[in-house]
Amino acid sequence: MKRNNRNPAGKKVRIGIVAALLSVLTMLLFHLPFFRHAAGQVEPGFNGKMILLSLGVILLAGNYLFYYLLLYIGRIVGKLLISFLFIGNAIGLYFINTYDIMIDDSMMGNVFNTNYAEATSYWSFSALLYILLTGAIPIVLIWLAKTDYGKIKRFLKSIGLSLLTVLVAVFANMPNWMWIDKNSTVLGSLILPWSYVVNTFRYYSAEKEKNREEILLPDATILNDDKDVLVLVIGESARRDHFSLYGYERDTNPLLSKVPNLTVFKANSSATYTTAGVKAMLDYTETDMLYEILPNYLYRNGVDVIWRSSNWGQPPLHIRKFFEEPELQVMYPDAQSGFDGLLTEGLKEAVTESGNNKVLLILHTSTSHGPSYNKKYPPEFEVFSPVCNTVEMSKAPIDELINAYDNTIVYTDWLLDRIIGDLKELDGWESCMMFVSDHGESLGENNLYMHGVPMSIAPKEQYEIPFIVWTSDSTQQLKPADMLSQYNVFHSVLHFLGIGSPVYDERMNIFR
Numbered sequence: 001m002k003r004n005n006r007n008p009a010g011k012k013v014r015i016g017i018v019a020a021l022l023s024v025l026t027m028l029l030f031h032l033p034f035f036r037h038a039a040g041q042v043e044p045g046f047n048g049k050m051i052l053l054s055l056g057v058i059l060l061a062g063n064y065l066f067y068y069l070l071l072y073i074g075r076i077v078g079k080l081l082i083s084f085l086f087i088g089n090a091i092g093l094y095f096i097n098t099y100d101i102m103i104d105d106s107m108m109g110n111v112f113n114t115n116y117a118e119a120t121s122y123w124s125f126s127a128l129l130y131i132l133l134t135g136a137i138p139i140v141l142i143w144l145a146k147t148d149y150g151k152i153k154r155f156l157k158s159i160g161l162s163l164l165t166v167l168v169a170v171f172a173n174m175p176n177w178m179w180i181d182k183n184s185t186v187l188g189s190l191i192l193p194w195s196y197v198v199n200t201f202r203y204y205s206a207e208k209e210k211n212r213e214e215i216l217l218p219d220a221t222i223l224n225d226d227k228d229v230l231v232l233v234i235g236e237s238a239r240r241d242h243f244s245l246y247g248y249e250r251d252t253n254p255l256l257s258k259v260p261n262l263t264v265f266k267a268n269s270s271a272t273y274t275t276a277g278v279k280a281m282l283d284y285t286e287t288d289m290l291y292e293i294l295p296n297y298l299y300r301n302g303v304d305v306i307w308r309s310s311n312w313g314q315p316p317l318h319i320r321k322f323f324e325e326p327e328l329q330v331m332y333p334d335a336q337s338g339f340d341g342l343l344t345e346g347l348k349e350a351v352t353e354s355g356n357n358k359v360l361l362i363l364h365t366s367t368s369h370g371p372s373y374n375k376k377y378p379p380e381f382e383v384f385s386p387v388c389n390t391v392e393m394s395k396a397p398i399d400e401l402i403n404a405y406d407n408t409i410v411y412t413d414w415l416l417d418r419i420i421g422d423l424k425e426l427d428g429w430e431s432c433m434m435f436v437s438d439h440g441e442s443l444g445e446n447n448l449y450m451h452g453v454p455m456s457i458a459p460k461e462q463y464e465i466p467f468i469v470w471t472s473d474s475t476q477q478l479k480p481a482d483m484l485s486q487y488n489v490f491h492s493v494l495h496f497l498g499i500g501s502p503v504y505d506e507r508m509n510i511f512r
């Protein structure tokens, strides 16, 4: 390393060298997934190589510029920020390599909405190694090196030169801007630290937008005195092709396959992540705006609405009866804890004691949420074995991963059958059980795991969802439909419960 001997304190490293080292380290340690993906997307030949080369130059010079500015202006604060970024990069890299995720704004939303128990299920020993090797060692180096920050003239010269390099590379690449634009979402989600820094801002500005006052829908009217109850079960990561009801060769639906009056529809989710999938199920129409969602709307208009959840990520609820697992555990001390069976405890009583003729029960489950599928069902539901025990899905034997996932579907089968069994025993009530998943799940196809790939490029495994309906009245007919969406839920619930509304859309109702 070059020493600045003019400095009487001696043995200092020039800021330019520190910035250059950090830039090279960032490239070597954290930009591999980015280049791997880019290399797969460019066409072979000279132009493709030019794109990759100029991306490399832009990133090297851009990161140099960034680190230089941070160190020069921030000094100790700059070093502190860079330290945080390297730790963040190490964690990001672990997730990209282990789960093949892309860090876009919706993924950052998942990160900030994940609760502690869920978050810890992703960690493993190799996460620690990532942090130590790719995060901590560079940090030790920058703190050990005493930095010679130099004069303003040198600062301006370095900044000017690196900025010029970035601009020249960008403009030399002008014919390829279309290519960059087309691939920007995925590429951007792989550039550490920009992926999580920029997408954290994007997520929070979108959140701020969402948390504004919800737009009320025009008042609804209860059209009759019939006793109607509908149980909407929101599935988590349940993919359609792993239900034997939809033709899966394994018997994952031993109970539901024997239930009369059960209708299965094909449906596509409108997103590949929870918050958007759940919102679509509760919205009256496809919208980014925050309209009054189904439970809030029905509660405000006199329906008894109960929401039980082992999950999260729903839009803000304005109802009285909202229960999460800890409260449910207190209400039902004898129930087995830690599994979604808890959500289905005492359903009959909840309906009969409601004192209302119209009841909407929403169970927001988490049954098939990865990565630890094998922890989401009680031991007696381990029908398919062996199951993998690692949270690093890409390292798990694929058949063991699928075994564990399929067991969550067997457990879902039991849960839905139990709900139907309870509803059947309700005298004088017409009842309906509706099961719709928030999105699908990748189980290693194309080396993808879990979900969250942007909808425009998502594989079908992540959006092909089950839409299962059971009604107590065998004369209740359902309209034939090739394909449903999550937006069918709102209107079908209104129709079933006998609620009139100016926003009701008969075409979106699944019942005759």
Ligand SMILES: [Zn+2]
Pocket: 236, 237, 273, 274, 275, 438, 439
């Ligand atoms: Zn989900």
